Amino acid sequence: MKRFIVISISVLMLLSVSFSTYADDKALYSTSFRRKPMLRGICSDTAYTLNRGGIKFGDLTVPGSVSQWKWIYLKYGLTEDFQVSTTLPQNFLGQPNLSTKYRLTSDGPGGVDIAIPADINVYLSQAPVTNLSFSSGLVASWKLNRDFGFHGGANIWFSSFGTFSPSAYVMTDYNILSNVKLISELKVYTFSQDLLSVRAGGLIRPFNFLNIKLSSSVDIPSGDMSAWASLFLRF
Numbered sequence: 001m002k003r004f005i006v007i008s009i010s011v012l013m014l015l016s017v018s019f020s021t022y023a024d025d026k027a028l029y030s031t032s033f034r035r036k037p038m039l040r041g042i043c044s045d046t047a048y049t050l051n052r053g054g055i056k057f058g059d060l061t062v063p064g065s066v067s068q069w070k071w072i073y074l075k076y077g078l079t080e081d082f083q084v085s086t087t088l089p090q091n092f093l094g095q096p097n098l099s100t101k102y103r104l105t106s107d108g109p110g111g112v113d114i115a116i117p118a119d120i121n122v123y124l125s126q127a128p129v130t131n132l133s134f135s136s137g138l139v140a141s142w143k144l145n146r147d148f149g150f151h152g153g154a155n156i157w158f159s160s161f162g163t164f165s166p167s168a169y170v171m172t173d174y175n176i177l178s179n180v181k182l183i184s185e186l187k188v189y190t191f192s193q194d195l196l197s198v199r200a201g202g203l204i205r206p207f208n209f210l211n212i213k214l215s216s217s218v219d220i221p222s223g224d225m226s227a228w229a230s231l232f233l234r235f
Contacts, residue, residue, distance in 0.1 A: 045171055045185070046151045047113035047141040049103050050077030056085075058232035073099075081106065094124040111143035117155070132160040147175040165191040179205040183215075194219040 050056060054077040070093065075085035081103040090097050103115040116138060123131040139153030151171040158164045171185040185199040201215030216227040 045139065045153060045169060047103060047115035047139045049081055049083045049101055049115065050075060052077050052080050054083075054234065056232060056234045059230050061228050061230050090121075095121055096124070097121045113141045115139050115141075117153075134158050149173045163191075165189075173203075194222050194224070196220040 054075075056075040058073060059071065070089045071087050072089055073085050073087045075083055077083045083101050085099045085101075086097055097120065099117070099119040101115050101117045103113060105112060105114045116136065118136040119134065121133045123133070135155055135157040137153055137155030139151065142150045144150055149172065151173075152169065154166065154168040156164060156166040167187065167189050169185060169187040171183065174182045176182055181203040183199075183201050183203065185197075187197040187199075189195060189197070197217055197219050199215055199217040201213065204212040204214075206212075211232065213230045213232070214228075215230070216225070218225045
């Protein structure tokens with residue numbers, strides 16, 4: 001299985017493509033990770049938000065399945081500190097949904113960004129009773145130095161049926177080159193078959209318009225492993 005994961009990541013490095021363009025900031029055409037963190041638009045588990053007017057379309061995953069394609073989303077930056085998003089297919093499959101992220105601070109003391117994410121889902125298909133779910137939490141991102149970043153957050157999910165599920169995570173990113181970033185993540189669940197999920201991967205930007213995101217994970221205690229690449233379009 002471990003050999004399969006390694007081979008899969010190697011193959012996915014050739015298959016994964018993410019296009020990124022920025023209309024309002026020409027300086028970004030010559031920037032690097034050190035000057036403009038790519039995590040600001042690529043990773044969801046950070047306090048960063050899209051630039052004002054920025055559009056992000058994803059998460060196109062390879063290898064994919066029908067269930068994964070249901071979660072393709074569209075994100076839009078209303079302001080520099082506030083973005084909204086929705087998973088498009090779900091809106092046509094009886095589950096209208098809306099997600100937001102508001103950044104409370106930007107580059108505060110110690111380079112800290114703090115944001116509040118929130119999600120609401122309506123399950124129309126569960127007739128005769130319509131189920132609602134809501135989740136929110138707090139996430140913080142630290143730029144510890146020009147190469148190393150640390151992110152952490154906690155979230156709680158509520159359902160109108162009276163169920164709830166808290167979770168938490170920590171994530172690190174490290175620049176090994178000006179355009180290559182390594183990422184590691186640990187998630188903790190409370191109401192799940194698995195207690196922990198350990199993930200590792202990387203972001204690669206060979207050109208300003210070309211981004212690659214790779215990831216692999218193992219769930220504990222089940223030991224389930226997976227590897228994938230994600231595709232994003234940004235405007």
